[in-house]
Amino acid sequence: MSQVAEETRSQIVDLVRDFVRRDVDPVAAQYDHDDVYPAELVETMRQMGLFGITIPEEYGGLGLDHVTLAIIFEELSKGWMSVCGPIGTHLLMASVITEHGTEEQKRRILPGMASGEIKGGLGLTEPEAGSDVQGIRTTAVRDGEEYVINGRKMFITNAENGNAYAVLAKTDVDADPPYRGMSCFIVQKPNPGLSVGQHIDKLGYRGVDTGELIFDGCRVGEEDLIGGIEGRGFHQVMSGLESGRINVAARAVGVATAAFEAAISYSQRRKAFGVPIAEHQAIQLLLAEMGTKIEAARLLTMSAAEKRDAGERVDLAAGMAKLYASEICGEVAMDAMRIHGGAGYTKDLSIERFYRDAPLMIIGEGTNEMQKLVIARRLLERYRE
C-alpha cells in the first residue's frame, strides 16, 4: 500500500472513530429501541464519503481497499451495528457494478453511488428462496429494447430508503443448470413497476429498513443488464457476496469487541463476595476466552481482506472469517451478559442489544450452514486424494 493510501486510511479510520464516539454512541440505544431509521447519521456518513469507500477514485469514490473497509465496519459496529446496514449493502451493489458492469454503467451509476445520492441495495432473496439462490422465481423477459421484471424480493436492506438495486432475475427459466439462465439488472426508483411491500419488524439490526420489493411489470432498459450479457448474474452476485462476507465478519468483530470491552470494564467495578468479580477465576476464564476468540476472528477477517485486496479468490477465506467471527460474536455477547448478571439483561445497557444483533451475522450474507458447505467444498478440492 502506498504512503498516500496509508495516510488516507488512517485519516478516515480516525474520522469514523470520532463519528462513532460523538454521534453514534449517545443515540444508538434510543434509535434501536424505537426502531427508527437513523437518517441524520446516514447523512453524516454520506458527507464523510463512506458511501464510496471501495468505489474506485476514477468514479468518484475513495478507492480504499478491503482491509480499510473491514476496519471501518468494525469501528462502526462497536457503536451500533445498524449504521453499517445502509452502506454495506450499497457497497455490495457498487462492487457488482465495478467488477462486472459495462463502462457506460460504471460512468452512469458509480459517481452517484459514491456521493450517496444513489443509495443501493441487493435483491436476491425471495419469499420462497434464500439459501437456494437458483430457486428464485423472479423473471426478466425481453421486450424490444427493454426487459420486463416480475417477482418479489424479500428481506431487502434499504428497501425503503434506498433508490437503486442490483436485482437477480431469470432471463431463461429453462436453463439447466438454472444459474446459467440468471441475469442481474440495475433497477432504480422511481419506477411505476416497482413498489415497496411490507416493512419487516426484527429482533435486532433495528433502525435499518428491511423490506419487500415488488416487481410488477417493472420495465428497465437493456442498458440496465449488468455487463450487457444475459446469463452472468449468478456469478456476478456471488463474487459481490465475497466482499459482503468480509464486511459481515468485520461487523461481528466490532460487536464482539464492544461486548467484551463493556464486560471487562464492568468486571473490575462490580463487587461480589468482597472483591471485584474480575478477581474470581470463573470470570477470568470467560474474559480470556472472549479476548482470544475476538483476536482470532479479527485475524481471519483481516487475512480474508488482504487476500481480496491481492486479487485472490476468497470464497474460502471470507467464508471462514464470516463463519467464525459471527459464531464467536454470539458467544461473546452471551458471555458479556453472564458477566453483567441481571444488569446485562436489562434495556438500560447495550449488552442486550449486542445479544440481539449477533444472530444477523450468523444468518445474513449466506447462513453459516451454507458457509460450512462452501468451506468444506473448497477444502476437499484442496486436499483431494
Ligand SMILES: Cc1cc2nc3c(=O)[nH]c(=O)nc-3n(C[C@H](O)[C@H](O)[C@H](O)COP(=O)(O)OP(=O)(O)OC[C@H]3O[C@@H](n4cnc5c(N)ncnc54)[C@H](O)[C@@H]3O)c2cc1C
Ligand atoms: C436483517 C436481514 C437483512 C437481509 N438483507 C438482505 C438483502 O439486502 N438482500 C437479500 O437478497 N437478502 C437479504 N437477506 C436475506 C438473507 O440473505 C437470507 O435470510 C439468508 O440467505 C437465508 O435465507 P432464508 O432466510 O430463505 O433461509 P432458508 O434458505 O430457508 O434456510 C433455512 C435454514 O435451512 C438451512 N439450509 C438451507 N439449505 C441448506 C442446505 N443445502 N444445507 C444445509 N442447511 C441448509 C439454512 O442454513 C437455514 O438454517 C437479509 C436477511 C435478514 C435477516
